[in-house]
Amino acid sequence: MEKNxxxxxxxxxxxxxxxxxxxxxxxxxxxxxxxxxYAGYYGTTVxxxxxxxxxxxxTDQDYTDEKIIRSIQAVKTHFKxxxxxVPGTISFLNKNLGIIRVRCVSYEHVxxxxxxxxxxxxxxxxxxxxxxxxxxxxxxxxxxxEEAEEGIYIDLESPFLAYLHIDKVxxxxxxxxxxxxxxxxxxxxxxDGALATMYDxxxxxxxxxxxxxKRSVEKLRVIYNKFKDRLIRP
Numbered sequence: 001m002e003k004n005x006x007x008x009x010x011x012x013x014x015x016x017x018x019x020x021x022x023x024x025x026x027x028x029x030x031x032x033x034x035x036x037x038y039a040g041y042y043g044t045t046v047x048x049x050x051x052x053x054x055x056x057x058x059t060d061q062d063y064t065d066e067k068i069i070r071s072i073q074a075v076k077t078h079f080k081x082x083x084x085x086v087p088g089t090i091s092f093l094n095k096n097l098g099i100i101r102v103r104c105v106s107y108e109h110v111x112x113x114x115x116x117x118x119x120x121x122x123x124x125x126x127x128x129x130x131x132x133x134x135x136x137x138x139x140x141x142x143x144x145x146e147e148a149e150e151g152i153y154i155d156l157e158s159p160f161l162a163y164l165h166i167d168k169v170x171x172x173x174x175x176x177x178x179x180x181x182x183x184x185x186x187x188x189x190x191x192d193g194a195l196a197t198m199y200d201x202x203x204x205x206x207x208x209x210x211x212x213x214k215r216s217v218e219k220l221r222v223i224y225n226k227f228k229d230r231l232i233r234p
Contacts, residue, residue, distance in 0.1 A: 004147035006198060012209055013138045013172060014194035018090065020130045021055060026111035029124035030058040032090070032099075035132065038211045040183060040192030055105070056090060056137070057114065059098040060123040063087070065140050068100055071120040079116045081109050088139035097125075101139050136172055143198050148217045152224055153207070162215055163196055163207040164224045168231055170195060170206070179208075182226040189219055 017035040024031060037053045059068075068087035076083075083105040090097045100122070105113060114124060145153040145163060155161035170178070172195065179193045192211040197204055208227055210220060 006145045008198035010198035016137045019132050023107045024110045027127040032056040038192040041190050055102045056099040058125045062098040071122050074120045075116045086139045086141045090135045092135035160213050162210045178230050
């Protein structure tokens with residue numbers, strides 16, 4: 001049977017505890033990191049790593065996704081270190097900050113990266129003291145997925161990620177309540193959840209993004225059934 005592939009641009013939305021990145025030498029730009037990445041999976045005991053999973057370079061204005069993506073493409077042609085980057089926003093206390101989420105780059109290379117983006121016309125908010133805060137992070141990215149079974153899509157570029165198709169459009173507050181209920185009713189394993197959207201030829205498709213470093217279709221089926229049961233409640 002032919003497998004259903006879904007390659008699409010879309011977005012991930014999740015809540016993060018954000019802290020100031022004070023490990024880089026360049027103090028010309030405001031740079032954040034997530035204090036507890038994938039908190040639903042790790043809790044607050046994330047394995048200690050020298051480098052963060054993600055850094056958020058805070059731009060001086062809310063550039064369009066197209067502007068950021070084109071600048072990323074241009075930087076990759078002359079920046080000698082490999083990296084992954086996507087446009088996004090961090091929302092908190094009725095404020096929205098434009099960001100470039102960067103992965104796979106060392107702290108020591110951030111000053112060179114900031115300089116490279118500036119050469120492409122992207123400027124950044126100046127560094128300043130910033131308290132820890134909880135914000136909603138939304139990033140635009142490209143997805144490459146394959147449907148393992150009906151409604152369950154696995155990420156073809158990460159062995160830890162999967163996407164569960166849902167028929168409802170959820171705001172973050174509603175999703176968070178449902179997610180907590182589901183997670184509290186699954187005690188045999190851990191997973192982190194977020195909201196995702198992708199596109200097909202008919203329009204927008206809604207998903208729950210799952211992070212699990214021991215991902216399996218069997219576990220995803222358990223999580224999916226819990227979400228479906230919870231979603232049909234009034």
